Amino acid sequence: MVVAHPRQGSLTHRAAAAFARAAVAGGHEVETADLMAEGFDPVLRVADAPDWADPTKPWAADVLAEMVRIERNAATVLVFPVWWWSMPAVLKGWIDRVWANGWAYGGRNHPHARVWALAVVGASAAATAEGGFDRVLEGQIVDGIFRFCGVAEPRLALLCDAAADAEGVVAEAARLGAAF
Template structure:
């Protein structure tokens, strides 16, 4: 049995995203796992970081978010809602993010969950292990489940929207891998604005397969900052990549 946190970000409880969240929770529990859910809209999650997140900070002190968040995190003085979400992440063996792709990113409420929960001293900073490695939150698997209104071909290597791996790089590499979590290849449902029942059934079958492999599927092989591939300025060393590799693929180790 594993412990899994599912974070859902859609305002409509009858939406496809809500249906996928419900499916994931039921599927994982049926497999014997323990599941907790953070439904951000149902929770009325506050998206913006502000001084209220650090209630013990002096009100006349200039707010430097990294410093204030680190002080509050290490002292156990974060606001109650942030502290509760951090406890869920610590408790988990895996984190699943479920969201619609809005303007090539996560909804603001989910970005706000990331901004507020992954504080200095918890997800990054000098008091925790270095980023892009077996870092602060090492040992956890991470899966993005995303819906997109556009067709799959438009998110391909020559698609006008760019590859989905590149669009999701800020979450996959900049959140998960930066904090030490192990990201899996994302699961996506395309053409989500008008999804006939047979395609929804197929999506659930594929999603179920991906959930079954949450702890066994091969992760995205991002390079480690401390593995010898980067110099002291955090730049990839010349010649480490395969010939012809460029862009964000530079930071992924060749498979096989």
């Protein structure tokens, strides 16, 4: 599970914990990567930029460590707040750097068949659909990233109404963890 939120007491962290508890109760083991707490550097610099002519270009040590962490697990669950109809920069940068050419795409697929995204949304489900950003998130995350990387069982779950119904968000996260 990859969590992207700067505040430990945030609804995003509460939702992640609820998902994990329910998944563990269902027999899973959960390893958590807390990107902000761990200080992951999300900026893709020259060292990580794909060299399209050289698929053997080595990855940076911190990127390699993330790849190892993913490979020792069987599935990925991203938990994050929706910021500007998108994901926080730290998570976007984690994907930019770690889901690299030659590892997640470019002659290879992401190592996991199942990758889920749990997005905590401030707006209600009705406002999200009316604004159209449910489709934007689905296109960006499921089609643009997960399917592009060959993920066979992609899923985006919108945990809406964070502003008005925090307990509902936590309950929905627990339900998803139980169903995982």
